Amino acid sequence: MDDAKASRTVTITNHAGMHIRPISLVAKLANQFRAKVEVIKDNQRANAKSVLEMLSLGGRKGEEVLLEATGEDAEAAVDALARLFANKFHEDETDGPS
Amino acid sequence: MKFADFISPGAINADLRADGKEEVIREMVQGLLDAGKIPANEFESIVRAILNREELGSTGIGRGVAVPHTKHPSVDQLVGTVAVSTEGVDFDALDGEKVHLFFLLVSPQDRPGDHLRALENISRQLRNDTFCRFLKQAKSPEEIRQLLEEADNNQFGV
Numbered sequence: 001m002d003d004a005k006a007s008r009t010v011t012i013t014n015h016a017g018m019h020i021r022p023i024s025l026v027a028k029l030a031n032q033f034r035a036k037v038e039v040i041k042d043n044q045r046a047n048a049k050s051v052l053e054m055l056s057l058g059g060r061k062g063e064e065v066l067l068e069a070t071g072e073d074a075e076a077a078v079d080a081l082a083r084l085f086a087n088k089f090h091e092d093e094t095d096g097p098s
Numbered sequence: 099m100k101f102a103d104f105i106s107p108g109a110i111n112a113d114l115r116a117d118g119k120e121e122v123i124r125e126m127v128q129g130l131l132d133a134g135k136i137p138a139n140e141f142e143s144i145v146r147a148i149l150n151r152e153e154l155g156s157t158g159i160g161r162g163v164a165v166p167h168t169k170h171p172s173v174d175q176l177v178g179t180v181a182v183s184t185e186g187v188d189f190d191a192l193d194g195e196k197v198h199l200f201f202l203l204v205s206p207q208d209r210p211g212d213h214l215r216a217l218e219n220i221s222r223q224l225r226n227d228t229f230c231r232f233l234k235q236a237k238s239p240e241e242i243r244q245l246l247e248e249a250d251n252n253q254f255g256v
Contacts, residue, residue, distance in 0.1 A: 019214060020165070024155055024192055051159040051192055056225055058218035 004035075006074040008067050010081075014088035018059030020051065022089030027051050029080055035071030037081065048081065099215040101223075101246040104203070108133030109179035110239040114187070114200070122187055123148050123166055126202040129179050136204065140172040144204060158191025162234065163224055165217060167203035169210075176212045178203040180246070182236055198234045199224075229254040 012018060030037045030048035037048035039057065041064075046053035048067070059065060065085075069077045084090075109129035116122040127145050130136045136144060147168040151157070158164040179202050186196030201220050205213040224230045229249055236242045248254065 016210065017214060019217065020157055020159065021155055027160075027192060050161075052161055052163060052221050053225060055159060055217055055221035058214065058222075060214075 003070065004072055004074045006035075006069045006078040008078050008082050009064050010067060010085040012059045012061055012063050012065065012085065014091045015061055016091070017061050017063075018054060018057060020055065022091060023051050023054045025084060025089050026054060026081060029084055030077065033069070033071070033073045033077035033080070035069040035074040035077045037067065037069045037074075037077050040066040040068060099212070099219045100250040101219070102250055104176045104178045104212075104216050105201075105246060106130060106133045106135045106177055106179055107239070107243050109135060110242050111179070111181035112236050112238050112242055114181045114183040116183070117185065117187055119152060119187070119189055120145075120149060122181070122183070122189070122200060123152075123202070126166070126179055126181050126200060127204075129181070130177060130202075130204070133179075135173075135177045135179075137172055140170070144168065144170050144172065148202070148204075152190075156190040156192060158189040158193075158195075158197050159221070160191060160193040160195070161224070161230065162186065162191075162195055162198040163201070163230070164189045164191065164197040164199070165201045165203065165220060167205070167213070167217075169207050169213070170204050171207050173204050173206055176203065176205045176209065176216060178216065180233075180242055182234060182242065199230070223249045223254065226254045 181200045189197040
């Protein structure tokens with residue numbers, strides 16, 4: 001089953017949105033999976049293993065993105081990434097963007 | 099937001115001499131100083147702030163690109179510059195690759211939105227491989243200015 005697919009819609013809940021530090025965590029985590037993982041916002045797709053691509057989505061607090069994974073560990077990848085989004089990327093609410 | 103809104107043409111550097119993280123940042127901030135975009139007495143403070151930000155995690159975002167940046171009280175609008183290193187610099191980038199293309203940003207304390215829009219614009223344009231490759235191959239500040247202007251006019255189809 002190497003063409004398993006998984007997807008989930010998540011909300012950006014950290015104060016500063018998808019700036020470099022949270023995105024770096026997403027990329028690091030996504031890189032631990034073999035599955036191809038994409039983050040999709042407003043029909044724009046970004047490779048979840050690429051900080052540069054995700055930065056171009058310009059995700060702000062309150063906006064929704066779709067996580068889509070393809071590959072044998074797709075479900076686990078989506079699970080892990082959804083948790084990171086839900087945990088506000090471990091960011092303090094008072095942090096500014098960076 | 100367009101490149102023209104925050105890149106200082108006079109600070110663009112097509113031939114970075116520096117070969118280390120701190121040296122790159124110093125050389126680029128010096129460019130902003132020479133272009134009259136930051137006050138001389140704030141030079142060290144701005145360099146230090148950018149280095150402190152790098153300590154939190156490299157701004158080397160992959161594909162040979164880095165976006166060193168900071169907020170700083172000495173500027174009242176977003177200022178930035180571009181530099182190219184032919185040799186490439188070890189910048190602790192997330193993908194482990196050397197960095198050839200730098201966008202350095204200094205933003206006012208109270209305008210986080212501008213900063214994010216600038217990063218969004220930079221990364222959106224750089225997703226275009228042709229634009230990214232042409233910038234890395236640029237041989238003069240004038241050539242870089244031209245490429246940024248073409249990107250602003252959507253001539254790279256993004």
